[in-house]
Amino acid sequence: MGILPIDSLPVLRQRRSAKWRTYPDDVLALTVAEMDVPLAEPVARVLHEAVGRSDTGYAAPTRDLAEAVSGYAWRSWGWRIDPDHVRTVADVGMGIVEVLRRVVGPGDRVVISPPVYEPFTWWTAEVGAQVVEAPLAEEPSGWRLDLDALERAFAAGASAYLLCNPHNPVGLVHPREDLVALAGLAGRYGVHVLADEIHAPLVLPGAEFVPFLSVSDEARRWGFSFHSASKGWNLAGLKAATVITADPGPKRYVDRLSPHSLYRTGHLGVLATVAAFNEGEPWLADTQKLLDHNRRLLGELLAELLPAARYRQPESSFLAWLDLRALGWGDDPTQRILDTARVALNAGLRYGASGSGHVRLNFGCSPATLTEAVTRVAEVDARFVDTVVPEGHAGGQAREP
Ligand SMILES: Cc1ncc(COP(=O)(O)O)c(C=O)c1O
Known part of the structure; x- marks a missing residue:
């Protein structure tokens, strides 16, 4: 097997x-x-080599990680990422919090779809915003986004939606039509969509991962995507992740992240992540x-x-x-x-x-x-x-x- x-x-x-x-x-x-x-052997190898060189300083400002995630996304999902639209951060949590800080103000509403990864509520609290729930719907055929509940929450005044795709803890991989509809609602009500796609490399046979930013112009105008090798290749402790945009609007927010975000990223994490995306398939x-x-x-x-x-x-x-x-x-x-x-x-x-x-x-x-x-x-x-x-x-x- x-x-x-x-x-x-x-x-x-x-x-x-x-x-x-x-x-x-x-x-x-x-x-x-x-x-x-x-x-994974290629990951273990680059880590051993780095330790052998006592190479444990800061992450270097190279395009290696941006190019590696872009190559992996193209081979895996046919999704074109412009490496110039990839920003390195320490982890997905940091990326989401730092983007939230820029797109929501104190007291603004951030929508989530429980049952969902618990830190979504902590991250919202960390930026002084309030959580609004639009729970997932459980249908006989499985879990789905509840698009009516999302529309009600967006119409009531929301600044951002935290999308979890694949959705932890139920393992749902959102179908394209739901992502298209979500992007439409985001455009209509002016809601930023932060797509946490950290589990995407682990989509299993029978399901197809659709990157949020690939579904429509509205998704690109309102969306941010967060990727990392930390779940797929089990590298969570090494601290390297990416924030990806595909339109000048969201990119402007990401450009305002602290220039220090790279230095807060693990050097070994970057090396391991590049090896995982390039050679870890x-x-x-x-x-x-x-x-x-x-x-x-x-x-x-x-x-x-x-x-x-x-x-x-x-x-x-x-x-x-x-x-x-x-x-x-x-x-x-x-x-x-x-x-x-x-x-x-x-x-x-x-x-x-x-x-x-x-x-x-x-x-x-x-x-x-x-x-x-x-x-x-x-x-x-x-x-x-x-x-x-x-x-x-x-x-x-x-x-x-
Ligand atoms: C959906 C989701 N997002 C983010 C994380 C945490 O990622 P990071 O360690 O890169 O912040 C996890 C960890 O399990 C997760 O399941």
């Missing part, structure tokens, strides 16, 4: 990143958005096979061991959105699952009120870990006998970066 050889748990536990330092060793952490995969294909396998395996395991859980196979990435309401484990089932099954998941409530009784599960791990985790969760009721959480125990939720 070309599946990646994932290290054993004792080896993975030697990692020092957030996923591996938050919980004790008996806990399987299927939380924060890191994968358990080995680094074979590795990415193997990773997609692993994730495709795991999303099906998760469905099979749930059907067999926890049939009351509702699960829709995501179209992208490594995050699954599980509806556990029928199990009667309360608004936030994660503490019970952690205490009894020793499996850490993210509480659905973090992604909006509609996440009550839901959890987010990261299946970017080995099939064996996924099987063990679901098996343990399925035993929660059997194991649950007034478990007492020891004092000082790392039982809380790791915050999403």
Whole structure:
């Protein structure tokens, strides 16, 4: 299957990143958005070479990253990016906050579509704006943007919309017609669209990623797109991302970002990201096979061991959105699952009120870990006998970066 050889748990536990330092060793952490995969060989090589040269200074002001993301976008999605319209930032969060600072004023409204990546609300608060919700619609065929709700929110006076495409945590890859309609609404009501496309390299077989800026002139006039190799190639700690525009209007805002944004970007992050976009496609294909396998395996395991859980196979990435309401484990089932099954998941409530009784599960791990985790969760009721959480125990939720 070309599946990646994932290290054993004792080896993975030697990692020092957030996923591996938050919980004790008996806990399987299927939380924060890191994968358990080995680094792509071209990425590992440039990092080893840089360390060998003691090459750990500032990122250089070159076009390498802009050209690499542009080449990757063209090969993957037929999307032409002008490298002169690519700005380097430390991460997608920083890029979105810095653009928001320029397109919204204090007290302005920023629209989001829950359930959605929790930091969208923090980033809005960070710039002194207020969040307005236009929740996703769940239809029999799957999740969709609720274009009527978006129109109502835009018409009531909004300055920006934070689009998540692919949409964390439900894995929705927005269809072209919805993006075209969204761009039309943005143009009609004068709303800036900040398209967080960080999970785009991990769109899985059966779905097609459509870059927001590729859909129409209105999308280009109102849109900003944010790309990074940090989810696709598991480089989140290295700190390099891009803000992309395709029209002089949005570009003018990006041109006003601090000239220091490059120096705040990780030099190793830039080197690794260039290697990932230029040479990392074979590795990415193997990773997609692993994730495709795991999303099906998760469905099979749930059907067999926890049939009351509702699960829709995501179209992208490594995050699954599980509806556990029928199990009667309360608004936030994660503490019970952690205490009894020793499996850490993210509480659905973090992604909006509609996440009550839901959890987010990261299946970017080995099939064996996924099987063990679901098996343990399925035993929660059997194991649950007034478990007492020891004092000082790392039982809380790791915050999403
Ligand atoms: C949708 C989305 N945007 C942004 C991020 C964070 O990206 P960065 O670390 O580049 O800020 C994540 C991380 O999981 C994410 O899922």
